[in-house]
Amino acid sequence: MPHIVLLGTCDTKLAELLYLRSQILESGGPTCKVTFVDVGRTPSAHEHIDVRQDILAIEYAPESGAKDVASLPRGEVIRYMIACATKWLAEAYTKGLKDPDAAIHGCINAGGTGNTSLASAVMREVLPIGLPKLIVSTNASGDMGPIVGESDVTMMYSVCDIAGLNYLLRRILSNASGAIAGMAQAYERSLAASPQGVNLQQKKRVGLTMFGVTTSCVDKIRDHLESNYDIECFVFHCTGAGGRAMERLVSEGVLEAVLDITTTEICDQLCGGVMDAGPLRLEAPLKAGIPYIVSVGATDMVNFGPRSTVPERYQQRNLYEHNPTVTLMRTNAEECRAIGDFIVKKIKHCTKDAAQVQVVLPLGGVSMIATPGGPFHDAESDEALFSTIRAGLKGSKVLIVEDERTINDQGFAVDVAERLIHLMGLSRMGAPQRMQ
Amino acid sequence: MPHIVLLGTCDTKLAELLYLRSQILESGGPTCKVTFVDVGRTPSAHEHIDVRQDILAIEYAPESGAKDVASLPRGEVIRYMIACATKWLAEAYTKGLKDPDAAIHGCINAGGTGNTSLASAVMREVLPIGLPKLIVSTNASGDMGPIVGESDVTMMYSVCDIAGLNYLLRRILSNASGAIAGMAQAYERSLAASPQGVNLQQKKRVGLTMFGVTTSCVDKIRDHLESNYDIECFVFHCTGAGGRAMERLVSEGVLEAVLDITTTEICDQLCGGVMDAGPLRLEAPLKAGIPYIVSVGATDMVNFGPRSTVPERYQQRNLYEHNPTVTLMRTNAEECRAIGDFIVKKIKHCTKDAAQVQVVLPLGGVSMIATPGGPFHDAESDEALFSTIRAGLKGSKVLIVEDERTINDQGFAVDVAERLIHLMGLSRMGAPQRMQ
Known part of the structure; x- marks a missing residue:
């Protein structure tokens, strides 16, 4: 009926x-x-x-x-x-x-x-x-x-x-x-x-945020989680709508843990880019108190459309034409401090359970094109971001993990995935369940 | 199945x-x-x-x-x-x-x-x-x-x-x-x-093109046609997609006659507005050889989004903020000549049956806001449009009708509707069919 x-x-x-x-x-x-x-x-x-x-x-x-x-x-x-x-x-x-x-x-x-x-x-x-x-x-x-x-x-x-x-x-x-x-x-x-809706689903549901320049990290994490654990992954493209959808599915109780690898939508929120997810990004997972690992994937870039649509005030900046309809702008040190501040404030004001939250910083580079030799490599701006987060969360109960590798390093991906598994208290498939 | x-x-x-x-x-x-x-x-x-x-x-x-x-x-x-x-x-x-x-x-x-x-x-x-x-x-x-x-x-x-x-x-x-x-x-x-698709439909199908500023004209035409004749009207908003949809439905044989009251998409095609229907506008009805009346509704305006998105080169022009998301720019004499040229060229090169085509010029004003006292009243630019069409089609077999009234004058609307009826060879409902 x-x-x-x-x-x-x-x-x-x-x-x-x-x-x-x-x-x-x-x-x-x-x-x-x-x-x-x-x-x-x-x-x-x-x-x-x-x-x-x-x-x-x-x-x-x-x-x-x-x-x-x-x-x-x-x-x-x-x-x-x-x-x-x-x-x-x-x-x-x-x-x-x-x-x-x-x-x-x-x-x-x-x-x-x-x-x-x-x-x-x-x-x-x-x-x-x-x-x-x-x-x-x-x-x-x-x-x-x-x-x-x-x-x-x-x-x-x-x-x-x-x-x-x-x-x-x-x-x-x-x-x-x-x-x-x-x-x-x-x-x-x-x-x-499935009369009880999601509750009867057996697999644990994990959200992952992705962008083109963090794809190999997210693909590796997904493969690792789904091959070794009773987990199904939900991958969200950070298009603005994508990040908001992830947050909404946390609020609706669909997602039980989130690996927020790619937080680039914060750049677009602060700098007027086209992939803005609004001012509430990060809030839902923090408020839900679920296992939540935040990283800084693609915070080296603000997204715009065709080059002619990049605002006048940014025309002299380091712009990278990904394709005729996508132009990326390298975030500078000042903007990176603001991005770090955004993350710090959300964590400080919205965290329900600090033991479930970790921040992971890939010091080797935050995107595929921000590594040494890449068009968006800029150690000074990256350091502005990292040091803002370090200083801002000093004394908080949230763990900050600094990792020398780049975000797309496959070992980095596996280690981040395992950090989430630890927070979720899961065991490998076939192995006896760990005490929770 | x-x-x-x-x-x-x-x-x-x-x-x-x-x-x-x-x-x-x-x-x-x-x-x-x-x-x-x-x-x-x-x-x-x-x-x-x-x-x-x-x-x-x-x-x-x-x-x-x-x-x-x-x-x-x-x-x-x-x-x-x-x-x-x-x-x-x-x-x-x-x-x-x-x-x-x-x-x-x-x-x-x-x-x-x-x-x-x-x-x-x-x-x-x-x-x-x-x-x-x-x-x-x-x-x-x-x-x-x-x-x-x-x-x-x-x-x-x-x-x-x-x-x-x-x-x-x-x-x-x-x-x-x-x-x-x-x-x-x-x-x-x-x-x-309806196994034969559209062919079994009894009513004649007429397309009408509309914009906010030509609505009272199009509403009156629709009312007149549907009240007095065995006709059903299809109204298309001139959003770019709308004009293209009208043309496509002519090509697909759905529309049997068109009153193209509102041809403002030509302005956006020529001046870079957001309601561009592409360079082929007017072609389908002309090539189909169906009854087709063209007017110049809303050719006083190019459409843009919020005022901040109007291109730099147009910022000093006569701009009218219709609402926070729609900004209109008055076309000037040079642009109006180009719009007239566009119409002339299409008619000259694409007309299959000149006896089925008429151009109607509402000399009193081409939109609700282009009449005397309105923010887009500009007799010189209008005249540039009218004279370009007059001169361009001189000696062609296409009838040009000049009407002193404004486009939204209800008498003008009825007269244009009756012109189409004449081209279609229809009689009033209940009356005996006119010889075709």
């Missing part, structure tokens, strides 16, 4: 949403259920609307109090309805966790730019990664970074405007109905196969 | 692709069929691979001749395999049009950046809009403009790297299998309901 939540603005797109609803019911089969939630600006009346806009706007108003939605400016309407719909969906989702008959197996929306912002914010906030989410959008052939973020919202381009049920839009919405119904059924099957 | 094509690089991701294949077969039910095509760099051997990489690379080599794929640099490998896979898929798709037992109902791929580029290029090139396409990508939480383009490739973010079948990736791939199987089933149903 797949149960799908349909979010839509009924004041502007009722006919299209009703068509989508009918198609979902057809695709989902006789036991499929749709809960149709009106997130429009003004209330609409229709027998198929299950949660009316006025109920949402009043009974699910944010803490700050209910507002007269129709009188708000457009941007405010969206923010307000995000708050209301988030509150409603969180309640419905939580109810479904306790009562299988009310469980939610998918969430869908269709609309223009404003609609997409609204629905994606609600889905990202409430629904865990892995729970099917689909948005049909006039906007999907563009930059989806702010829309998808670190979540798995699937995006379908509507091609033409979602206004008027023409031949093409009917087909697109029909495809979307098949997609969400099929996803919801697959999700329901996977829940049934 | 949904039939789904699975494109994948088996040399690097065989285990993940085999898992995806098995999940699709489970989601699609007992009659579901998967054709698994290996688009990797080197051949892999597995009983479930239906089209081997070496067959693809040799028997479907491009006209320029077969190459030793493994010896090519990475970028070349992708280009070469795009050519081979495109040739194979075009053959398979065409075969399916003739033989229902071989029909294709969906296409899916999963992989990293290179994989996504490869698969999206093949799908965009071969498969019509409306035929289900899904890509699971490490890349989907980013700029999908170049990937989705004017097509309806649906994008699912893999969240973690597609390497190693961990708990999360299994769930994501399982969701993807449900999505493509469900879409393919919905598509198959919609084909069965």
Whole structure:
């Protein structure tokens, strides 16, 4: 019995949403259920609307109090309805966790730019990664970074405007109905196969952060962990979204330990690069108190797009064109001190269990191109980073490990992996379990 | 019997692709069929691979001749395999049009950046809009403009790297299998309901191009056409992808007439704006010889993102901040001449049937903000545009209509709509059909 939540603005797109609803019911089969939630600006009346806009706007108003939605400016309407719909969906989702008959197996929306912002914010906030989410959008052939973020919202381009049920839009919405119904059924099957969700999984789940220039380190760690221990690795590319996804999966309880080899997103956060994971990087694993090893992979670089897009103020810096669409900038000593400071502050303020946290510094070089002879070799800047971390964490209970090797040294990789194993209290497969 | 094509690089991701294949077969039910095509760099051997990489690379080599794929640099490998896979898929798709037992109902791929580029290029090139396409990508939480383009490739973010079948990736791939199987089933149903595809549709299909500043014109036209004639309208936002989608749907035979009210994408093509539809804009409707009315809506503006992203060379120009993420630049007389030239050249070189083409110039103003008193009112630049078109098309058989009203004048909208009706040879609903 797949149960799908349909979010839509009924004041502007009722006919299209009703068509989508009918198609979902057809695709989902006789036991499929749709809960149709009106997130429009003004209330609409229709027998198929299950949660009316006025109920949402009043009974699910944010803490700050209910507002007269129709009188708000457009941007405010969206923010307000995000708050209301988030509150409603969180309640419905939580109810479904306790009562299988009310469980939610998918969430869908269709609309223009404003609609997409609204629905994606609600889905990202409430629904865990892995729970099917689909948005049909006039906007999907563009930059989806702010829309998808670190979540798995699937995006379908509507091609033409979602206004008027023409031949093409009917087909697109029909495809979307098949997609969400099929996803919801697959999700329901996977829940049934493992009713307690992740808890029944036997393998330990370890997150690893990677970049092109730290790949051989991360590949070696993954190989070592998966060959010798009952572990499955989750590798995240440090694209901004990748680091945030890793942190989110820690918060959701999916990841049980993290080897944060590559923390380059801090550079982009501080220097305005394109792979910025936001100001909260490192916080989730520290706050969770799980085994967590932090290194400084690729902190020699800030990422930009094509060379022409590198900001004016950086044009005279040491720039390296990785390919026509990726330009890297070498971080200087001042920036490296700031990066070190960022790491120190997060560890000092967010660490729940200092015994579970270690910082590993590969003194021989923090990336493939920062070793002697490489285009980003700069011992002075590296030392600014290392000494800031050393000084900042002096007297803390967090262990700092200094290793003369480079980050991609295969021995370094194995040793870091073994450090994590030790923190996790694991034994080799086949060997008796170590006391925990 | 949904039939789904699975494109994948088996040399690097065989285990993940085999898992995806098995999940699709489970989601699609007992009659579901998967054709698994290996688009990797080197051949892999597995009983479930239906089209081997070496067959693809040799028997479907491009006209320029077969190459030793493994010896090519990475970028070349992708280009070469795009050519081979495109040739194979075009053959398979065409075969399916003739033989229902071989029909294709969906296409899916999963992989990293290179994989996504490869698969999206093949799908965009071969498969019509409306035929289900899904890509699971490490890349989907980013700029999908170049990937989705004017097509309806649906994008699912893999969240973690597609390497190693961990708990999360299994769930994501399982969701993807449900999505493509469900879409393919919905598509198959919609084909069965209308076996000849678009040809059985009764209503005439008219494309309209729109921008925020020409919305009241386009809304009025749509209302007039749909209320009075057996017509369904397809509205396209001029986002670059939107204009290209309109042109593509003309080429695919979906649109039977076009009112190209808003040709602002030409400004972005010529001046480096963000809503560039490429250099081929206007060509498809002209070459198709269908009823086609071109106007100059929103040619007063080039689109950029936030003000800080407007190129240095334009910072002193007349800029208008529509909102924090959209900055408009007024086109000047020189640029307007170039825009006029673009329109003239396309009409001169691409028109198949001059009797079906008209150019309509709203002399009172080309957008909501270009009328007297508006921030982009500039009679001199407008006149540069109008006179270039007048002079350029002098002596051609294409009718130029000059109208003193503004583009958003409701009477102007109705008159333009009626011009198209006349070209299409339609009568009002209920009235006897006019002789064609």
